[in-house]
Amino acid sequence: MKSNSDLNNEQPITHEEIIRKELEIISEMKKHVHDTGELLPGLYTVSDSDMLPGYYPPRPDFGLMLRSLEDLLDYDKQREQDGFPRRIRLGKLVKPTRGNKSKVIVVPTSSEPKFYHDDSTTDDDEEQTGGSGEGEEGEVIGRKQAQPQEGEGEGQGAGQGEGGDHDVSSEAFDLGKILTERFHLPNLQNKGKKRAFSKYTYDLTDKNRGFGQLLDKKSTLKKIIETNILLGRINPKEPFDPTRLIIGPKDHVYRILSKEKDFETQAVVFFIRDYSGSMQGKPAESVSTLHLFIYSWLMYQYQNNVMTRFILHDTAAKEVPDFYTYYQSQVAGGTRVAPSFQMALDIIKKENLASDYNIYIFYGTDGDDWDNDGKELKEALGELIPLCNRIGITVAKNAWGGSSDTTVEKNINDSGFLQKYPKNIRMDSFKSEEAGEERIIESIKKLVSET
Amino acid sequence: MYLIDQHTKKIMEECKERARAAGLSFDKETLEYIVTNKDLLELSPKVMIPTLYDYWLYDVEVLKEYGKYKLYPSNPYETVINSRPAISFYNDNNPDWLNIMIFYHVLAHIDFFQNNRLFEHTWNDDFVGVALADKREIEGYRREHGRWADYIIEFSRSIDNITGYFHSLAGLNYPYHLEPDEKLNYYFNTFMPDVLGKSDSDISKEIDRYNRILAVSGDHAAEVFFAEVRQKYPEFTAELEKYERDESPWHDVLLFIRDHSPFMRKPENQWMKSIVTIVHNTAQYFAPQIRSKIANEGWASYWHDNLFRTDDRIKGFESDYARINAGVTSLNRIGLNPYAIGLRLYEYVEDLAEKGKLSWQFEKILNREKRDSFNLKTGKGKETIFGIRQNFSDFMFINTFVDQDFVDLHNLFVVGKRMDEQKGVVEYYIKSRKAEDYKKMLLDSLYHPPHITVSKELTTDKRLYLVHHFEGKQLYQGYIPDVLVGLEYLWGAEVKLQTTEIVAQKENNEVTGYTYRDVLYSCKNKKVTKAIAKDE
Numbered sequence: 001m002k003s004n005s006d007l008n009n010e011q012p013i014t015h016e017e018i019i020r021k022e023l024e025i026i027s028e029m030k031k032h033v034h035d036t037g038e039l040l041p042g043l044y045t046v047s048d049s050d051m052l053p054g055y056y057p058p059r060p061d062f063g064l065m066l067r068s069l070e071d072l073l074d075y076d077k078q079r080e081q082d083g084f085p086r087r088i089r090l091g092k093l094v095k096p097t098r099g100n101k102s103k104v105i106v107v108p109t110s111s112e113p114k115f116y117h118d119d120s121t122t123d124d125d126e127e128q129t130g131g132s133g134e135g136e137e138g139e140v141i142g143r144k145q146a147q148p149q150e151g152e153g154e155g156q157g158a159g160q161g162e163g164g165d166h167d168v169s170s171e172a173f174d175l176g177k178i179l180t181e182r183f184h185l186p187n188l189q190n191k192g193k194k195r196a197f198s199k200y201t202y203d204l205t206d207k208n209r210g211f212g213q214l215l216d217k218k219s220t221l222k223k224i225i226e227t228n229i230l231l232g233r234i235n236p237k238e239p240f241d242p243t244r245l246i247i248g249p250k251d252h253v254y255r256i257l258s259k260e261k262d263f264e265t266q267a268v269v270f271f272i273r274d275y276s277g278s279m280q281g282k283p284a285e286s287v288s289t290l291h292l293f294i295y296s297w298l299m300y301q302y303q304n305n306v307m308t309r310f311i312l313h314d315t316a317a318k319e320v321p322d323f324y325t326y327y328q329s330q331v332a333g334g335t336r337v338a339p340s341f342q343m344a345l346d347i348i349k350k351e352n353l354a355s356d357y358n359i360y361i362f363y364g365t366d367g368d369d370w371d372n373d374g375k376e377l378k379e380a381l382g383e384l385i386p387l388c389n390r391i392g393i394t395v396a397k398n399a400w401g402g403s404s405d406t407t408v409e410k411n412i413n414d415s416g417f418l419q420k421y422p423k424n425i426r427m428d429s430f431k432s433e434e435a436g437e438e439r440i441i442e443s444i445k446k447l448v449s450e451t
Numbered sequence: 452m453y454l455i456d457q458h459t460k461k462i463m464e465e466c467k468e469r470a471r472a473a474g475l476s477f478d479k480e481t482l483e484y485i486v487t488n489k490d491l492l493e494l495s496p497k498v499m500i501p502t503l504y505d506y507w508l509y510d511v512e513v514l515k516e517y518g519k520y521k522l523y524p525s526n527p528y529e530t531v532i533n534s535r536p537a538i539s540f541y542n543d544n545n546p547d548w549l550n551i552m553i554f555y556h557v558l559a560h561i562d563f564f565q566n567n568r569l570f571e572h573t574w575n576d577d578f579v580g581v582a583l584a585d586k587r588e589i590e591g592y593r594r595e596h597g598r599w600a601d602y603i604i605e606f607s608r609s610i611d612n613i614t615g616y617f618h619s620l621a622g623l624n625y626p627y628h629l630e631p632d633e634k635l636n637y638y639f640n641t642f643m644p645d646v647l648g649k650s651d652s653d654i655s656k657e658i659d660r661y662n663r664i665l666a667v668s669g670d671h672a673a674e675v676f677f678a679e680v681r682q683k684y685p686e687f688t689a690e691l692e693k694y695e696r697d698e699s700p701w702h703d704v705l706l707f708i709r710d711h712s713p714f715m716r717k718p719e720n721q722w723m724k725s726i727v728t729i730v731h732n733t734a735q736y737f738a739p740q741i742r743s744k745i746a747n748e749g750w751a752s753y754w755h756d757n758l759f760r761t762d763d764r765i766k767g768f769e770s771d772y773a774r775i776n777a778g779v780t781s782l783n784r785i786g787l788n789p790y791a792i793g794l795r796l797y798e799y800v801e802d803l804a805e806k807g808k809l810s811w812q813f814e815k816i817l818n819r820e821k822r823d824s825f826n827l828k829t830g831k832g833k834e835t836i837f838g839i840r841q842n843f844s845d846f847m848f849i850n851t852f853v854d855q856d857f858v859d860l861h862n863l864f865v866v867g868k869r870m871d872e873q874k875g876v877v878e879y880y881i882k883s884r885k886a887e888d889y890k891k892m893l894l895d896s897l898y899h900p901p902h903i904t905v906s907k908e909l910t911t912d913k914r915l916y917l918v919h920h921f922e923g924k925q926l927y928q929g930y931i932p933d934v935l936v937g938l939e940y941l942w943g944a945e946v947k948l949q950t951t952e953i954v955a956q957k958e959n960n961e962v963t964g965y966t967y968r969d970v971l972y973s974c975k976n977k978k979v980t981k982a983i984a985k986d987e
Contacts, residue, residue: 072514075507078598083977085933088511110511112605113930113937114612115901115919128882128892130792131866132782135881141866142785142879229767 087111212254219253227251267358268307269298270344271326274365276314276335282432283396287364288327290394290440294362297444307357309347313340315370319347335368337408338376345384354387361388362447367395367406367429374411381417385424392447395429452490452501455483455541459550466554469758474837475562480536485543491530492516498737499532499540502583504729505590506604531557533564533740535577548768552759552775559754563747566841569739571623578736585729592722603726606937607705611734612900615703616742619735632673635661637694638680638687646690697907704917705731707905713912714943727941741898745845749793752780753836756794785866785879787896796848797836799857805832849893855886865892901926906949915942919950921967926950935974948972 076088087110135141207216209223227248228234234245271291275284298306310326311319317340320326344361348354361384371377384391395409405413409429412418417425428446430439455463463483470477486494496512497503531539539557541550564570593600639658643649649657665672680687696711709727714720740747756776759765765772782791803809807827816822839848857863867882883889902920909916915938919926931948939946949971956964969984 072507072511075598075601082598082602084602084936087508109515110508111930112508112608113933114609115903115934116612116927116930117899117901117924118927119924128868129785129866129896130783130787130863130889130892131785131879131881132861132863133784134862135864137864137881137884140878140880143871143876226767 206256208254208256209250210252210254212256214255216253216255220251223251223253224248267298267360268309268348268353269295270309270311270347270359270361271295272311272313272317272340272344272361272363273326274314274335274337274368275312275329275331276368277331278335278366278368278398282435283366283398286396286430286432286435286440287394290396290443291362291364292327293440293444294392294448297448298360309344311340311343313337313343315339317343319343335365335370337365337369338371338374338380341377341380341384345380345387348384348387359388361391362394363392364394364396365408366398366432367408369407369411371411372407374407374414377411378415378417381412381415381425385417385421388424390423390448391425393425393427394443394447395427396432396435397429398432452484452486455485459483459547462547462550463554466551466558466758469762470555470558470562470754473754473758474833475558475754477558477561477565478536481561482536482538484538484540486540488542491540494540499530500534500579500582502579502586503733504582504586504604506608507601508605529553529557531560532579533570533573534579537561537564538579548764548771549775551762551764552755552772555758556751556755559751560747562754563743563750563840567739567743567746568842569620569743569844572620573736573739582733585733589726589729592726596722600726602937602940603723604730606941607727607730608734609934609937610705610903611730613703613903614705614731614734614738616735616738618703633695634677634691635673637691638677641694642684642687642690646686647684696910702905703731704903704905708915708938708941711910712915712942714941723941739844742844742846744898745789745793745796746840746843746848747793748790749795749797750840752790752794753797756780782861782863787893792893793848795861796852796857797839799860800839800852801832801836803852804835805829807831809835845897846894849890849897853886853890853893858884858886858889863889865889903948909947913944915939915944915946917946917948919948921951925953928952931972932974932979935972935979936977939974939977945973945975947974 073088076086079086131141133141207219224245224247225234228240228245229236231246234240271294273279273287273291279287295306295308309319310322311317312326312329313336314331315334315336320329340363341361348359353359369377381391393408393412395406397406406429409427412427418427426447428443430443435443454460460483463481467477467481493513493516494501495516496509529539529541531537539561541553545553565574589600589604639654643654643657661672661676664676668675677687692711696707702710705727709715709724709731715723715727759772780788780791780794782788782795800809805828806825807813807829808825810827813822813825816825843851863884864881865883865885865888866879869878869880870876871878899922901924902922904918904920906916906918917938931950935946935948949969951967952970954966954968955962956966971982971984973980973982
């Protein structure tokens with residue numbers, strides 16, 4: 001059950017909403033009072049810890065003591081000047097879920113180098129762990145896909161108590177923010193139409209005892225049974241008569257309305273990537289990382305209101321549901337670039353995306369294309385360019401490719417689009433072997449900057 | 452963060468009474484706080500010690516935890532820290548019956564902290580208070596020296612996992628006061644004969660002189676005596692320091708650097724030593740916890756189960772409890788659960804002891820039936836497991852008691868992992884049901900930091916020389932350069948690390964075998980190079 005509650009809409013606000021809004025304000029005020037109250041001195045609020053030198057006041061909220069990410073990054077930069085390696089890295093957490101809602105969170109991460117044993121190389125032949133239960137020696141008791149498939153991965157709870165022992169690329173926070181603020185990536189223009197960044201929906205998700213909107217019968221029944229066991233009215237050994245049960249006033253469990261944040265989408269981003277046989281190792285890694293960074297940056301720019309589509313191609317194009325699949329997939333096929341752009345074009349047309357959204361297309365490849373003349377590619381691009389805010393093409397060259405232009409580079413250069421529409425299409429190429437974090441950021445700037 | 456309410460505190464106190472009656476022993480006072488998940492996220496990089504010194508990488512960790520929480524929200528049940536009084540943290544949304552179970556669990560942890568010998572060095576102080584003092588001290592240095600204080604923390608922390616915890620533990624009750632004074636010992640037995648080349652008669656005259664001073668000055672004799680010695684032999688102080696560095700029996704790397712670094716010896720750098728000491732002592736404080744994970748969690752699980760099941764307050768919640776308890780203490784089909792293994796080991800040992808099976812008399816029986824029916828009814832079960840909680844680490848616990856009977860009793864096995872490349876899957880299979888293999892697998896998965904020492908022969912003011920004693924595993928190579936750069940800063944000169952690498956022999960991309968090779972890392976002017984030792 002969802003109510004129309006977009007407060008920024010022109011629609012008249014219902015009575016119920018006014019009350020809710022007020023309650024919100026009141027609860028906000030309460031919080032506010034609580035925060036500042038402690039700072040005001042009073043007869044009984046000052047103590048030795050305030051008055052005597054050498055004492056430090058107790059810290060009410062550790063969160064307040066945290067330095068901001070900006071400060072931390074400044075500190076990290078300072079390290080470089082002092083001649084020590086930087087410590088903060090950009091990490092990513094990917095939580096695959098079913099459907100196209102795979103969540104990616106990018107966070108600052110750090111590692112503490114120490115002398116550790118490296119468990120990955122030993123002369124023991126294989127990794128071991130313990131187990132229990134039935135089965136003969138040699139029996140296979142479980143299988144796992146070597147490459148995670150769609151919708152699979154670590155399940156719920158992987159975040160809890162996870163050892164994370166000296167994990168080399170563990171994860172952290174809002175990469176987009178860092179990218180924008182620290183690496184001076186440009187801010188994006190709105191498409192003219194003013195939109196609400198977020199709206200709230202109300203749903204019957206929270207449980208409450210005593211009162212509420214909807215009786216949760218199952219939970220209520222459990223509570224009643226509990227009460228009656230406590231009162232000794234139910235003997236576990238005998239069947240009982242449900243009509244004789246006593247129902248306590250607190251036994252009713254209801255669902256109550258609670259506020260959930262909902263987002264509206266402002267931009268559509270197509271991530272397209274070559275996943276043919278030649279896209280292995282470094283080129284694939286550079287492209288994936290680059291796309292992840294861009295993804296995060298757009299997420300930040302549009303406050304998460306980004307709709308993303310993922311397309312992979314070898315000789316044919318296919319759309320995949322989530323970033324996780326996009327990130328992981330690999331096949332051993334040939335390479336034709338054009339179908340992927342054609343597919344993006346088809347999607348845009350079919351779903352009429354161009355009228356409502358800012359459209360971005362980011363494409364990554366090692367530069368290989370079996371269509372030597374690139375005729376179809378040029379046609380597709382020719383149609384796409386007017387529809388898109390920006391098309392960014394990344395060529396991460398293979399080590400064995402030499403320094404001459406790759407087929408993709410040649411075709412794009414031939415088309416003349418780069419000169420004709422410098423604001424709408426950009427291309428950047430680099431040797432993937434040399435692509436460190438810095439080079440990738442450099443590349444993003446090139447692809448997305450306004451000038 | 453606030454204290455639990457009186458109602459819940461009363462429950463805790465009732466739990467304490469019953470736990471004491473069952474034989475657990477712990478201090479009278481404890482503190483229980485309600486914390487939010489956010490508090491916990493913020494405390495976790497500080498190992499749940501609210502007063503631990505600030506360090507910028509903790510803040511990065513917290514930001515990371517926030518991100519992680521966004522993806523994987525979770526409610527931890529409890530955490531308990533080894534302080535005086537012991538402090539534990541809870542979610543506020545636990546119902547009473549669950550609190551009772553959790554309190555028993557927590558009380559058993561506290562009992563373990565306060566009775567297990569591994570923790571002996573933490574018994575006399577309240578670490579929360581100590582940490583607060585340390586934090587203030589570091590804050591003072593930070594105000595004065597800015598980010599350089601953080602560098603000292605960072606570089607000290609880079610080797611705080613190889614501080615000699617067991618060495619300090621071994622020396623805890625050693626009667627040092629019965630040893631001869633080190634200075635006097637050196638002066639008469641080394642300095643006079645070896646450095647000054649004095650004859651025996653000169654030495655005995657000098658001893659007489661010392662004895663005369665002793666008769667007059669009493670406790671201050673050494674002070675008076677050495678004041679004279681220093682005047683007569685100005686080189687004595689330097690020689691003594693050199694002797695201490697070269698000859699003193701054992702040093703962990705961090706303390707060695709603190710005491711002998713030419714860089715920190717400079718008057719303007721003396722403050723750094725305090726930070727090194729704080730980092731060292733903090734690491735020592737945390738050292739026992741990771742070495743008693745199975746023994747400690749098993750102990751807590753054993754008691755929450757035994758105490759709560761016999762507690763009348765469980766009535767009506769038996770099935771809820773069973774579900775939660777199973778989640779905590781069930782053996783994994785694949786994987787290791789310290790709660791489950793620890794709990795079963797205690798139960799197993801209790802049973803053995805109860806029947807008198809921990810004896811030579813039992814050991815020598817080979818007949819299966821006789822072994823099974825052997826029962827002396829000693830009544831020593833509880834006493835024995837209390838002994839384990841007092842004296843055992845994880846290593847001893849596993850090494851002593853995991854045997855074939857135990858492995859068979861609980862259907863345990865070693866799981867192997869292999870790739871089936873044709874199907875593109877990783878297969879897990881039952882590799883072995885032999886106790887020998889299972890024990891080895893458990894022992895291999897225990898925490899074990901590398902053994903690294905200072906080579907005193909090769910260390911000078913111009914060079915710190917570290918030796919990694921190879922135990923079948925190489926060091927994680929990605930971190931070596933960063934650690935060395937930090938140590939170079941602390942030593943103020945070149946640092947070398949001698950270690951062993953495992954090299955895979957490959958033929959057509961197939962690994963055919965492994966060889967070892969010795970390598971020597973050098974770090975000079977923040978540049979790290981690696982040299983491979985030639986074959987002998």
